[in-house]
Amino acid sequence: NGWYLRPGMAFGNGSPSWIITIEARTGRMTAVTDSAESNVAPRWAPDGRTLYFVSNRMGLPDLYSVDLASGGEPRGAPRRLTVGLDVNTASFSGDGTRMVYSIVRTSSNIWSEPWTDGPPPVRRTPVQVTHSDHVIEGLAVSDDGHWLFYDSDASGNQDLYRMRLPTGEPERLTSDPTAEFNPYPSPDGRSVAFQSWRSGSRGIYIMPLDGGPLVEVTPHTPEQEQYPSWSPDGTRLVFASQSQPLGLFVARRGSDGTWITRRLVQVGHWPSWSPDGRYISFADSLLGGSG
Numbered sequence: 511n512g513w514y515l516r517p518g519m520a521f522g523n524g525s526p527s528w529i530i531t532i533e534a535r536t537g538r539m540t541a542v543t544d545s546a547e548s549n550v551a552p553r554w555a556p557d558g559r560t561l562y563f564v565s566n567r568m569g570l571p572d573l574y575s576v577d578l579a580s581g582g583e584p585r586g587a588p589r590r591l592t593v594g595l596d597v598n599t600a601s602f603s604g605d606g607t608r609m610v611y612s613i614v615r616t617s618s619n620i621w622s623e624p625w626t627d628g629p630p631p632v633r634r635t636p637v638q639v640t641h642s643d644h645v646i647e648g649l650a651v652s653d654d655g656h657w658l659f660y661d662s663d664a665s666g667n668q669d670l671y672r673m674r675l676p677t678g679e680p681e682r683l684t685s686d687p688t689a690e691f692n693p694y695p696s697p698d699g700r701s702v703a704f705q706s707w708r709s710g711s712r713g714i715y716i717m718p719l720d721g722g723p724l725v726e727v728t729p730h731t732p733e734q735e736q737y738p739s740w741s742p743d744g745t746r747l748v749f750a751s752q753s754q755p756l757g758l759f760v761a762r763r764g765s766d767g768t769w770i771t772r773r774l775v776q777v778g779h780w781p782s783w784s785p786d787g788r789y790i791s792f793a794d795s796l797l798g799g800s801g
Contacts (some may be wrong), residue, residue: 514550515599520643522614524548524596524645524668526689526707531562531582538580540762542580546688551599556606562591570596573611618646620660622676622786639676648692652699659693669716671725683717692737696744703727703747714738714749714761721759727761727769737780737798741787748774748781748790758792 511527514520528545529552532538547567555575562575567590572587572595572690586640600611623636640646641663641750649660656747659672665682672682684690688707695702708715712734714727727747728735734753741748747761747769761771778792787794 511546511550514548521648522616524566524689525691526662526712529561531561533582538582542576542578542582542584543588546707553601554690556602556604556605560604562600563588564597564599570594573597573600573609593777593793616750618645620646620649620658628694635800637676640673640680642680649696650674650692652695653697654699657695657699659695661691661693661704668750670702672702680799683719694738694740696740697742698744705736705738707750712736712752728771739783741779741783743787748783750779750781750792752779760790 512529512634513524515522525548526545527550527727529549529639530540539723540575541701542561543563543565545567548571549563549565549567551564552561553563560575561576562573564571565574566572568590571616572592573589574590576588577585579585580624583597596615598612598614600609602609604721618642619637619643620639621734622639624634638667640657640660642662642740644662647668649658651658658673658675659670661668662671664671667687668691669685670683670690670693671680683702686706686708690704690706693702693704700720701716703714705712706715707713709726709729713729714735716725716727727738732779735749735751738747738749740746745762748758749761750758757776758774759771760774761769765772774790777794781790781795782793782797783790
């Protein structure tokens with residue numbers, strides 16, 4: 511989650527991440543935290559023996575500290591220093607007696623805006639669809655237009671929800687302690703694809719909506735797969751990888767039920783199928799540049 515502190519569209523987002531130390535002389539890397547939660551904004555204490563960082567491992571982002579050995583490895587579990595501070599990042603005075611910190615509070619909801627084709631388009635009054643003090647990062651509407659799927663941190667963790675349009679009650683679909691994002695319902699409405707950190711890295715999963723077992727589409731890859739999108743016939747999934755190997759991949763379910771993937775392009779994000787399933791549109795730059 512390298513964009514957590516970078517001004518832009520992903521600033522302050524809640525994606526899981528971990529903190530490492532790197533030995534300057536050898537380049538040896540040592541994990542300080544796990545990657546099940548958001549662990550960000552590391553800051554050294556003046557004595558160089560303690561590392562402070564921000565984490566949402568117990569709810570709202572708070573300040574934690576962990577003692578490090580000379581090799582950069584943690585000595586014991588992190589200590590929670592604040593409760594409910596909702597901090598984004600922090601810095602310390604030279605003598606270590608004072609702290610300054612920033613707070614980022616965000617809230618987002620889904621709106622619907624009718625659109626009439628024709629020259630020129632006629633805009634109408636938008637209608638608010640969800641009503642909560644939460645953050646939504648991904649959403650999709652079922653092919654029949656009856657269901658809205660989205661992710662939300664309303665429970666304190668980014669989970670998947672659905673609601674019947676236009677004014678149904680939200681139904682929580684997941685409750686795993688790891689985060690889930692970007693739900694995409696299958697064309698037949700029987701399942702939803704999404705990205706999750708359940709296996710320790712970001713991967714693509716399929717959840718049957720009838721209560722069947724969860725299916726992992728990318729069980730043998732350590733990459734960071736995201737943004738799944740169903741083909742119009744429901745036989746394939748396209749998704750992006752934001753770690754090596756970068757690019758767009760298409761997964762097709764084999765006769766034995768396992769998913770087989772192949773790489774399409776070397777760089778790509780936010781893929782989307784054309785209505786006839788013959789083309790895939792995508793952006794070739796994630797946060798800036800041409801694309």
